Amino acid sequence: MVAILLFALNLRGPLVAVSPVLDVIAHDLGIGAATAGLLTSLPVLCFGLASPLAAWLLARSGLERGVLIALAGILAGTILRSLDGLPAALAGTVAIGLAITVGNVAVPVVIGRDLARRANSVLGAYTAALNVGSMLMLSLTVPIAMLTGWRVALASWSGLVVVAALVWWRATRGCAEGTAAAAASQDSEPDRAPVWWRRPVVWGLTVAFAGQAFAYYAVTAWLPLLLRDERGLDERAAGAGSSIFQILALVGAFGVPVLLHRWPGGRRVVALVCVAWLALVVGLLVAPAGWPVWCALGGAAQGGGITAIFALIVRHAHSVAENRRMSAMVQGGGYVVAAAGPTVVGSLREATGGWTVPLLVVLGAIAVLAVAGTLAARTPQPS
Template identity: 40%
Template sequence: MSRPSSAGLTLAAVVLVALNLRGSIAAVPPLLGELQEEIGLSTAGASLLTTLPVLLFALAAPGAVRLGRRVGPGSAILVGLALVVLGSVARVLGGPVALLVGTLVLGVGMTIGNVLVPVVAKRDFRERAPQLIGAFTASLAVGASLTAALTVPVAHQFGWRVGLGVWGVLAVLAAPLWWLAVARHERQERREERRAAADDGSVTTRPAVRTLWRYRLAWVVAVALGTQSALYYSFTTWIPTYLMEEVGLAQVTAGYALSVFQVMGIPFTLAVPWLTRRRPTQGWIGCTVAVVWILVLLGLAVLPQAWPLWVVVAGAAQGTGFALALTLIVLRSADESVTGPLSGMSQLIGYSIGAAGPFVVGVLASATGGWAVPGLVLIGVAMAAFASMWVAGQDRTIT
């Protein structure tokens, strides 16, 4: 499908959209202590607050696929941006209930972008889709690193409500550019397709989402995304707390450590398109990432004082691993009619695993009074990532 808008304009729109799809999650962990103090957020509520968006990435994924099929992925992403704005405002207007409800709305909005940007990439960029996915995942990391670094200073200056709510401005900025680059042309083309179908009496059919559940390859792609998500979100949620408790870092310094973790992923996400072209298979990339995660987890347990090294290396691992997991959705799809359902299925399963990660880590840390057992569990997740990435990286497609 050709586009009247330039590739550069579409790339810029994708970058702006991506800035909204992780930042509001990364803004929360550095403020958890303050939220518990000021509005009486319980420990369980704090765990739910960081887990809920990722859980919604899973639960809302099938709905995002259906919305994309109904109105077009470009128009659906505009709906997602509107929900991001609404959720950003709603979660700072009251106490714990408003915080959780606003976070729920945010999670649904983010899910729509998560699921449907790969569809736009496959449809509009074809063989260059991995490059667009690389820019997309790099921008996710930029958004997360910006909020991780700036939320605490903004909150100290203006209060936690401004510190969390201000990030909705990014969605307001993204929506007009997305409309110009993608959504308006998509609507025109869909109208033309409907008129053509009405003229010749043809009916366009698309594969049902449920047909993918019998494909082994679809399952391993989903598990590959899930293991990477569990590692990423567990680290994002708990590394500030771990560094404050085990190393004695100040809250602001721990927030900067989280920002470094996010920033270090950026150049490695951009390297993934180049790496995927080196060989016809991509399993070797995922297996390398899994081994690096294991080394990071062991390093934090044995030598926590070297946390700057482990944070930097973990950032490289998460950037590469997450970009590869999203790219595999595109590479394993024969065309965009498969990409949407595969993206929805992968994110339903993958983010269910990802949502469980930080929750299980928090529960185990509380139950055992330390971080040894959670660390062992995450090493097991990294081993599962090794196996699933190897299979998902084979040179095959779902048709």
């Protein structure tokens, strides 16, 4: 459990650590805003496009070694990104994105295999750790950069990667023997479902995750500017709104497992998550003065949504091998769509000169999550 949570701290933090020093990086490297944006958008694209490759790697190496490979990739990418020059920064960013993709696919599979009886609770704690890692690096990167420069500030987080790798190795060293052979054996055994990717629940969860991830990355990218435009907030207050959106994810991450225990089917949980998402968008449209409440509800929704979808993957997988394949497909398809979220919303805001149309697009993504997620939750569980 400790190894999983330490691993999770490194699955979003290294990406968002760039955000508060992005303008400094752009000035130092002599690049424009669009190029600098690649340092945050490239990893999300990797999450989508590289998920099949991540599933293949985990099948060949085994879960235990696969996670160590992912941590090694995050470590190498973090150091490379801090070296001199734009090519190194981009190469390091891609390396981090590819390595985190392996982790994204691996964690739900590890939880479903080794902690199945507590899967909902562990998935909630995992989702919370993703947000804690993000907030930790968002909060501390700037103070470190003020003392040492942005390169050292970003590279300093490699220490957390090393700690996670040591704990993971210690926790799994007795399991690593034969994991690759076991994975190959699992892949050679036919799943009880004739063709796993034809199951409606797999496609339903893929579409639902696409809606969830699109809304999350679009709101994360543009919420500070929206609050400045619509409410006249200064940068500090707008940043506080973004912090509320990220921090309150902990409520959803820990609350959804409790609700799944009370409402095992999952339909009411998905519906409640979508209502909280809708409160964010509708609230900002019709009553923007209540933005702290809407940001809090949206934050709980984004933390609860990803927890609910991962719980449904674990619940509906027939085997460890199918869990890995479903995790790769759901996240691969979802993150490809999510990578377009900030660009689509930003383009619509520029074209219309306001936030109504962009927010309506986010509303459409939430509607997709609601319909696909409800249908997936209604699918009978495998016996």
